[in-house]
Amino acid sequence: DYQHVQVPFEITLWIMLASLAKIGFHLYNKLPSVVPESCLLIFVGLIMGGIIYGLNDKSPPVMDSDIFFLYLLPPIVLDAGYFMPSRPFFENIGTILLYAVVGTIWNVFGIGFSLYGICQVKAFRLQDVSLLHNLLFGSLIAAVDPVAVLAVFEEIHVNEKLHILVFGESLLNDAVTVVLYKLFRSFCEMPTIKTVDIFAGVGKFFVVGLGGVLVGLIFGMTAAFTTRFTKDIRVIEPLFVFLYSYLSYLTAEMFHLSGIVAIIACAMGMKRYVEANISLKSHTTVKYFMKMWSSVSDTLIFIFLGVSTIGENHEWNWPYICFTVIFCLIWRALGVLVLTFFVNRFHVNTITSKDQFIIAYGGLRGAICFSLVFLLPDFHRKKLFIAATTVVILFTVFIQGMTIRPLVDLLAVKRKRESAPTVGEQIHIRFLDHLLAGIEDISGHWGQYYWKDKLEYFNSKYLQKILLREYDQPKSSIVLLYEKLERKHAIELAEAGQLSHAPSHPSLLCSVFLCGSNDRTVVMDKKLEDTLNPDVLENIQEILARNLYRIRRTGPAYNRHTLPGEMEPVEHAKEILILRHKSL
């Protein structure tokens, strides 16, 4: 009865195949260090497509654009948004937006017009491809693909700023791509194009982008608010993170806004509140599942990309395809050069020419272009566009993707620092932020620090009160970091079997002892009375009294373990520690 279980069975088998392929690559450790995983996966896809083509003698099924946009893309973007390092992102938001908006428009028109120029050459027999069709093609081929960029850049470990510039651009250009693609597609179907339509198109940029951000933030805040109430049913906490982000994506898509922008805004918006509300295990599950899901989606996308390449969907025209690849490279390089020139004039921390090269070279195309080209309305040159898109994707993923790592090594591009920032560094960064915010405030310059400070103020004054469950104890990030390190250390100790078997009561006692040496005992007693039942408390007080007496007596006396000069106040605390260990 295969019919009955066909759909879930085939889906499960595909996922299984993708996961097994992944395991296969990693069994040979050398392979993934030379060739990016994305290339290997496309290669597996090509082989499988070839087998299917050979067996059935017809084109294998192409990746359904709906499946791609509705099921495969969201997990990857959610993962990207949730784990986005927010500090470098917001520090470089201006540059990123410039690349994503102006850079993409530049590329679209550059590629579109120059391909139209190629089409005018009679020898190439391409005169039936109109300017609008070329621009439409330009709009789908111009955008850098987040999935491909992520797959390659995660492996080459360039410095954080460079990474966020390329990756941020690839995410945010979605709004521009969506608008331009839909604009040109509707222009293609219109009999005449009025000036009004063009202005309406320009207006749409803002609607699509900012609308996406708004939808995302609304869902993000709702998600944070919902997790306030999940204390009694911890198991479904992770669900809300996924459900609300997915809803934000779908809602944005429903209103023709940018779903990618929405899901990123949602993930970045809810992250800090959700993390504070949900339990540690829920958080592990959220993180793990997000990574797992995006990893599977990613794998499936590249395999399908390979499978879909094989077949009879292609119309081969050497000049058009070659020039597409060349123009994609040239216009991106020019765009990066020109835009960076302006960016560098306004920034102290400039983008070096090496970085510029990597930004231009890292402009990989991927599955988004591929899905968009299949979504084109049917016209007689669609197969040519499909062929050109496929070649551009394979060229960027294989040639650029495989050579970018040696190039990064060769140019000695600044790498990512591997160690986490120390607590000292964190304190300094925090201090400088406040200082700069103050300077900006005084000088009347409303820069990023000013806005960040305002946002932080708004957050702690209103948002946290509404969205966090335990607002009464707002913890600074340093305290959180400390707790995290402490927990990690404890686990390490336990796993190494080094943890002393101190029951918790003595440790509790110890903290009371420490407090006892100055005048806070009363307060502590008060607190203890609230948390412990009477007879335990009595017991503790008895031990407390006995031990405190001893300390007062033994403290100033002669001690063989310490030299007389060492007997400082700090020593006092150590004495108590010793006493505690003896009581074990």
Place this chain on the structure above:
Amino acid sequence: DYQHVQVPFEITLWIMLASLAKIGFHLYNKLPSVVPESCLLIFVGLIMGGIIYGLNDKSPPVMDSDIFFLYLLPPIVLDAGYFMPSRPFFENIGTILLYAVVGTIWNVFGIGFSLYGICQVKAFRLQDVSLLHNLLFGSLIAAVDPVAVLAVFEEIHVNEKLHILVFGESLLNDAVTVVLYKLFRSFCEMPTIKTVDIFAGVGKFFVVGLGGVLVGLIFGMTAAFTTRFTKDIRVIEPLFVFLYSYLSYLTAEMFHLSGIVAIIACAMGMKRYVEANISLKSHTTVKYFMKMWSSVSDTLIFIFLGVSTIGENHEWNWPYICFTVIFCLIWRALGVLVLTFFVNRFHVNTITSKDQFIIAYGGLRGAICFSLVFLLPDFHRKKLFIAATTVVILFTVFIQGMTIRPLVDLLAVKRKRESAPTVGEQIHIRFLDHLLAGIEDISGHWGQYYWKDKLEYFNSKYLQKILLREYDQPKSSIVLLYEKLERKHAIELAEAGQLSHAPSHPSLLCSVFLCGSNDRTVVMDKKLEDTLNPDVLENIQEILARNLYRIRRTGPAYNRHTLPGEMEPVEHAKEILILRHKSL
């Protein structure tokens, strides 16, 4: 563009609604302690069905049987199988099988024949319902539903044996239900029934049940084998657990075997190997996600059950419906009484009459019956069967589900012990197992202990070598328990902020000190040399030498902190601890 995102949007909204309903119940702490969650969810479903019915003036959509069997049921059964307490399950496997196989057949024929008797009463106007149709109805209404049983029994905390008897029966009767249901359905369509067909039906029991076990075990072992190779890509480890279990379910369904039995065999088979192979975080994710998924499925099933109840699918016939409820109760009670009588004759550890009552009373019906009745071929009395099934489900879930907790309290049924077994108990249980296996071996009686011992031998001799990644260090369950407690303790300490700030080197040193006091220093030094680089080692040796010298000197001398009598060998270790703390 709602059309485009409709399917995922509506699914996400339904799940969201279900989760929010769950949060809503738990906000009022008193409600779930009186009314089982399943009742509340059905109630929410009824209200929503009523609203949909009122607005559209047509029946709300009923739960699609395909969706139920392919997507909603597997997560619940997987969760049940994975977290099944294997010891009580295998200890009572005989009794469970007796209830599940003989008990279900008893119920099917009992209910079928007595309803046929009712149909002969002319006043009820039911004479057109044939014996076969009654038996078909009996086969779908007789089976106890695992989802409903789990939802109710998880909240009332009866003793482990009672729980596993009812729950195990509800899981394993699936094989019987599948066979009888399909048998009677095909008989209904046959012109004449030969004796051969009946014998073929009896043979099918074994094929369906044992086939399911086999399919499950094959997939379970493959899953365990696969996780051997996931060391480098930890993030997709949890995926394999889900993929292989789901594939086992689908494969079993494909060959008309029992999918429930397959997925349980798969989960129980792979559990111990997968747990040993995958990382701790992956395991947390697996557990968490399984619970989350089954909890959502469960919620959706009960809500849909409520929604589907409203509508015009019902044909009301008082006598038939009332007698169905009565016969369901009577035949189950009789069946339990008779079967338990035989079980008790062969067991020392008998099932008390209180337990028997709860087993009979806990025979809840649920969504499986409901889906099966909708899968019936169209015939003129289908609506009557739907009505009767709905009433039986609502009666058992509402009346029995809500009264079982007070009854358990009233009868003072033995409850589950809340505390985990101590290490001492575990050692004794293990010892007794070996002893009993030995006795059985000598006496030539091949009982459960004999088989368990053989299986354990086979496992450690062959299976573990193939399926486990790090076979060289087989850890006994006591060591594992110790490690788990240690880890938990460490995390608790860290979260309470009581962990002393000993960096790991001093702790390492400390253990070296302790060893230094007897003659194992050389061995430790050897080991240290393997793990540490030379200059760290030199540094350690220097500190070591200095501290050891001090101990030798200070140890025997007069010490104000200890009374002379206390200076025992144990004291020596304490001295070292003190020294270590001073060096901080």
